[in-house]
Amino acid sequence: MIKRHPRETPTTVATLDDLATLADYSLMDTLNCDPEGKASGADHEPRQVFSGHYVPVNPTPIENPEYVAHGKNLFHELGFADGMAQSRDFVRMFSGDLSRVPEPLRNVGWACGYALSIFGNEFYQQCPFQTGNGYGDGRAISVLEAVINGQRWEMQLKGGGRTPYGRGADGRAVLRSSVREFLAQEHMHALGVPTSRSLSLYVSKTEKVRRPWYSEGSRSVDPDILISEPVAISTRVAPSFIRVGQLELFSRRARKQEHPQAMEELEKIVLHLIDREYGDVIDQSLATAEKVVLLAREFRSRLASLVANWIRVGYCQGNFNSDNCAAGGFTLDYGPFGFCDVFDPQYQPWTGGGDHFSFLNQPAAAERNFHSFCSAVRPLVAGHPDSLRQLEEIQSDFPVVMHAQMEKMWATKLGLDVFEAALFRELAKLMMQTRVDYTMFFRELSSVPDDIEPLKKSFYKGPTYTADPEGIDRRWSAWLTKWNSLTRRGTREELSSQMKLVNPKYSLKEWLVVPAYQQAAAGDYALLRELQEVMTQPYAEQSEGVENKYYRPKPPELFGVGGASHLSCSS
Numbered sequence: 001m002i003k004r005h006p007r008e009t010p011t012t013v014a015t016l017d018d019l020a021t022l023a024d025y026s027l028m029d030t031l032n033c034d035p036e037g038k039a040s041g042a043d044h045e046p047r048q049v050f051s052g053h054y055v056p057v058n059p060t061p062i063e064n065p066e067y068v069a070h071g072k073n074l075f076h077e078l079g080f081a082d083g084m085a086q087s088r089d090f091v092r093m094f095s096g097d098l099s100r101v102p103e104p105l106r107n108v109g110w111a112c113g114y115a116l117s118i119f120g121n122e123f124y125q126q127c128p129f130q131t132g133n134g135y136g137d138g139r140a141i142s143v144l145e146a147v148i149n150g151q152r153w154e155m156q157l158k159g160g161g162r163t164p165y166g167r168g169a170d171g172r173a174v175l176r177s178s179v180r181e182f183l184a185q186e187h188m189h190a191l192g193v194p195t196s197r198s199l200s201l202y203v204s205k206t207e208k209v210r211r212p213w214y215s216e217g218s219r220s221v222d223p224d225i226l227i228s229e230p231v232a233i234s235t236r237v238a239p240s241f242i243r244v245g246q247l248e249l250f251s252r253r254a255r256k257q258e259h260p261q262a263m264e265e266l267e268k269i270v271l272h273l274i275d276r277e278y279g280d281v282i283d284q285s286l287a288t289a290e291k292v293v294l295l296a297r298e299f300r301s302r303l304a305s306l307v308a309n310w311i312r313v314g315y316c317q318g319n320f321n322s323d324n325c326a327a328g329g330f331t332l333d334y335g336p337f338g339f340c341d342v343f344d345p346q347y348q349p350w351t352g353g354g355d356h357f358s359f360l361n362q363p364a365a366a367e368r369n370f371h372s373f374c375s376a377v378r379p380l381v382a383g384h385p386d387s388l389r390q391l392e393e394i395q396s397d398f399p400v401v402m403h404a405q406m407e408k409m410w411a412t413k414l415g416l417d418v419f420e421a422a423l424f425r426e427l428a429k430l431m432m433q434t435r436v437d438y439t440m441f442f443r444e445l446s447s448v449p450d451d452i453e454p455l456k457k458s459f460y461k462g463p464t465y466t467a468d469p470e471g472i473d474r475r476w477s478a479w480l481t482k483w484n485s486l487t488r489r490g491t492r493e494e495l496s497s498q499m500k501l502v503n504p505k506y507s508l509k510e511w512l513v514v515p516a517y518q519q520a521a522a523g524d525y526a527l528l529r530e531l532q533e534v535m536t537q538p539y540a541e542q543s544e545g546v547e548n549k550y551y552r553p554k555p556p557e558l559f560g561v562g563g564a565s566h567l568s569c570s571s
């Protein structure tokens, strides 16, 4: 290997040795380690972690790992050679075996504790000790921080084995859930929505675990059988994995004065967040209280924009708790998620999620998470009346900012310069009464049709529609005429191409993912890789073959089917 200066990114990172030159474990080196943590990382039993930002943990490798896929776009962005994903050293490391990594890579990774608020309410029941000290990364283990072309990335295994936060569970992820997260992250990025990214996915050829799931064609809400599934490790990448819940953990400790360093640990984690996620917008030399105010303002804007984007692309997080809310303002944890087929404001793919986390309730859920965030950082401005007042104002104005983002998003989605409330209200009513495929409807509209015929491709024709199809069609025609009169000036082609940049043609609907993970479990990765190709170019027309296969309404027989239309276990 050629010797390089440690900070200089090789043009191509082709080997694990190349990657090793970019390592910079600054989280481990600057944040506080749990004083009871073991340097060896052999720390896999559930226990209370009372202080510190992280616990050193060595992952548990999956047996007989096999390459499934890698995030090709991310690889290219990072300057990684595709072949590296299948090289022996890389496979070994990212399937959980850190025992033989080249220096200066380390043999231990780290897991972090976090707290949980559900829709703004503090919860302790999820912690086996009822104290909050046993909750956190139960199966997520970060293994590397690297500076690549001036950008810092943290790489985190999901399903990498047990940690002290595992609450007695196995620390594993099954192939099914790993395929879902792997595909969804890169799809989301291609949709232009901030997200954690997918680096790699390996499956075990021999190790399996049992999970509750649905029998073939089951219409049960809850899983009705236990199945044995192959385990997998996917690696996700982001500038940090700090969650709102993480800030809450340290803030709760400071509030309750649980230990003498509690306040200092809160400040450190918040400054770490600023450094990782907000370094470009917050001046390093400011005092903490001033930084916190800027952080709150910027996070508010990112969070509101994120949620508006989710709605633009038909995404429902499903379980938007504070521990699934990344403090950097990007999408995190693709377990309970779904991309909607039929437009339904109450769409909720995850049976445990409830109405409060449903599709169009996400702005309200975001507001609750933002309140949890503001409460968590408040102790850092407590002695600064001016900063405190600003923080309170930022907090109380969340709904205003969110509302503005939503109106802007709907206007853009509809090719309008300004939001038209009456036009939108009638559209929402028609979409619900007709039952339309959300993605297909907006994509067909993006062709700026003269009449409603093309839009009908997206109609599922619910009972209200079938009771009076002519009447509803007439309302659609009237709506289309009105819409046409309000759209942006310019040629039809210009309007159409602008609208096609915000209304995707392809969306990672669950019923498309099911056969991909089923075939993958049988060792056939072709469909998964095809989906990866298609879903990383969601705005492109693509070939006729792709269109016929992936641009179509959900087959009627899949409605109500467990796994394809709803899911319970997401791990």
Ligand SMILES: Nc1ncnc2c1ncn2[C@@H]1O[C@H](COP(=O)(O)OP(=O)(O)OP(=O)(O)O)[C@@H](O)[C@H]1O
Residues within 6 Å of the ligand: 135, 136, 137, 138, 139, 140, 165, 166, 167, 169, 170, 171, 172, 173, 323, 324, 332, 333, 334, 335, 570, 571
């Ligand atoms: N099989 C498992 N073993 C150990 N811990 C688990 C397992 N499944 C989930 N957990 C933990 O339970 C908590 C809630 O699970 P949830 O489904 O939100 O997270 P996740 O999908 O594992 O993780 P993340 O939020 O990191 O994407 C998380 O703290 C997670 O680490």
Ligand SMILES: [Mg+2]
Residues within 6 Å of the ligand: 323, 324, 333
């Ligand atoms: Mg989670």
